[in-house]
Amino acid sequence: MTYLDGNLSRPSVEDTFVGREFPFTRRDFRQIASILLKDAGIALGEAKAPLVYSRLVKRMRRLGVENFKRYCELVETEEGDGERHHMIAALTTNVTRFFREPHHFEHLKKRVLPDLLEDARRGGRLRIWSAGCSTGEESYSIALTILSLMRDAPRFDIKILATDINKLVLAHGRQGVYSEAALAPVLRQQRADWFAPLRGDEGEKAWQVGDELRALVAFRELNLMADWPMKQAYDAIFCRNVLIYFEDSTRTQIWNRFVGLLAPRGCLYVGHSERIADSSSRFELEDFTTYRLKESAQP
Numbered sequence: 426m427t428y429l430d431g432n433l434s435r436p437s438v439e440d441t442f443v444g445r446e447f448p449f450t451r452r453d454f455r456q457i458a459s460i461l462l463k464d465a466g467i468a469l470g471e472a473k474a475p476l477v478y479s480r481l482v483k484r485m486r487r488l489g490v491e492n493f494k495r496y497c498e499l500v501e502t503e504e505g506d507g508e509r510h511h512m513i514a515a516l517t518t519n520v521t522r523f524f525r526e527p528h529h530f531e532h533l534k535k536r537v538l539p540d541l542l543e544d545a546r547r548g549g550r551l552r553i554w555s556a557g558c559s560t561g562e563e564s565y566s567i568a569l570t571i572l573s574l575m576r577d578a579p580r581f582d583i584k585i586l587a588t589d590i591n592k593l594v595l596a597h598g599r600q601g602v603y604s605e606a607a608l609a610p611v612l613r614q615q616r617a618d619w620f621a622p623l624r625g626d627e628g629e630k631a632w633q634v635g636d637e638l639r640a641l642v643a644f645r646e647l648n649l650m651a652d653w654p655m656k657q658a659y660d661a662i663f664c665r666n667v668l669i670y671f672e673d674s675t676r677t678q679i680w681n682r683f684v685g686l687l688a689p690r691g692c693l694y695v696g697h698s699e700r701i702a703d704s705s706s707r708f709e710l711e712d713f714t715t716y717r718l719k720e721s722a723q724p
Contacts, residue, residue, distance in 0.1 A: 447485060449478045453493035457481070457512070460500065465513050465590055466650045466679075467670045480515040484508070491530070514591040521559040523603075523610045524566045526665065529694045532715050533661065534570050537692055541660055542575045542583075550582035554659045554686070556649065558587035561598025561642070562607070565634060567663065568641040576618075579640040588647035595644045601634030606674030608632050640723045648678055658688040665714075666696035676703055677702050684708075 457477055458469040458564050465714045469477065481496065488508070490496045499505040500512050522528055551571075555564040564587035571578050571585075602623070608616060620632040647653065648666070662683055668676045683693055684707050693708060693716045695701065701708050701716055709715040 428437065429453065447478075447482055447492055449474065450712045451492055454498060455495045457493075457516075457677065460497075460509070461513065461516055462510070462672075464573050465648065466668075466672070466675045467517065468672050469516075469670075472566055477516060481512065484511055484515060492618075510592060514593050517591060519559040519591065519594050520666070521562045523562045523608060524571075525563065526697055526714070527610075529663070529665070530566060530570050530714065532712055533567070533692075533694075534574065537661055538571060538574055542578070545575075545581045547577075548582075551584070552657055552659045552688075553585045554655075554662045555585060555587045555663040556647075556662060558589050558595075558598060558644070559591075559648065560594045561587060561601065561644070563587075563663060563665070564598065564642045565601070565638060569611065569619065571641065572619060572638065573615070579637050583641060585642045587642050587644045589644075590646070590648045592646060595646060598642075598644050603632050603634075603638060605630045605632070629701070641651070650675075653682070653686070655686060657686075657690060659686050660688050661692040662687060664700070665694055669696060669699060673702065681707070682700075684718060689718070689720065690718065691718045693718070 451471070454469075454471065454474050461467050461469060481493075484490075485493075485496055488496075488499075490499065500509040538551075541549075545551045551569055555567060558564045565583050567585050571583060575583075579626075587595075587597075587598060608620070611620075615634060619635045621635055621637040623631050623633050664679075664683070668679060671679070680693075680701050687693065688700060692711070693701075695714050695716070697714055699714065701710075707719055709719050711717045
């Protein structure tokens with residue numbers, strides 16, 4: 426077997442993080458970390474090497490790739506673009522649940538939506554962006570919050586954009602099937618109104634998103650590090666626990682890019698451990714991890 430330097434000798438112990446099925450060197454790790462940083466904005470320290478190894482060896486077995494050097498060569502080629510997406514998907518965390526951090530949905534319901542929904546009834550439009558939507562629970566939670574105030578919302582110009590870099594989680598969100606346990610935070614009446622019960626592959630109880638709920642949400646693939654095709658203004662943006670692994674400069678850059686897509690006095694919801702840096706003075710803290718765009722921030 427040929428290794429990183431082209432020789433048949435095994436890498437030194439000092440240079441190998443993991444020596445089980447596939448030797449994994451620091452050079453391998455640095456190359457993978459560089460790709461992830463460039464493409465997804467996520468910075469990985471060497472402490473994450475075991476996680477990188479455990480998640481990627483599954484792909485390598487499936488592809489029949491004999492070592493990490495060959496795998497890195499594959500994802501760096503134009504032909505390996507599809508596998509590059511699989512690699513990023515394998516290395517990104519998708520922890521979510523319905524009504525996670527419920528204070529955000531209370532704020533949305535009581536302090537943001539009432540006026541906007543009234544405007545929508547008069548012919549206006551309402552737009553909310555779930556950036557880093559994962560498997561869709563956050564996006565559907567926003568939709569359920571809207572429906573709790575306006576049952577006929579799908580009849581009006583009201584839409585939630587749900588984006589993620591990971592095609593696999595987007596497919597899950599579009600399918601809209603969730604287990605009984607996943608829907609535990611959803612009120613019983615909301616389940617009855619907006620979901621349909623069904624049985625999973627093994628006979629377990631599950632729930633399918635109903636047509637009215639689905640009509641409010643559009644899932645799209647989007648890399649926050651790439652160009653954003655959206656031109657319209659959003660009344661609120663949810664970007665929660667998405668940027669926590671980004672470098673500070675990249676995180677601030679994205680906060681500032683949100684400014685150009687927020688409507689006057691629009692809201693930005695961030696994760697419980699996140700704070701917008703002082704350098705981004707275009708926002709003011711309105712509530713715990715809820716920011717309003719300052720009037721002076723508008724061009």
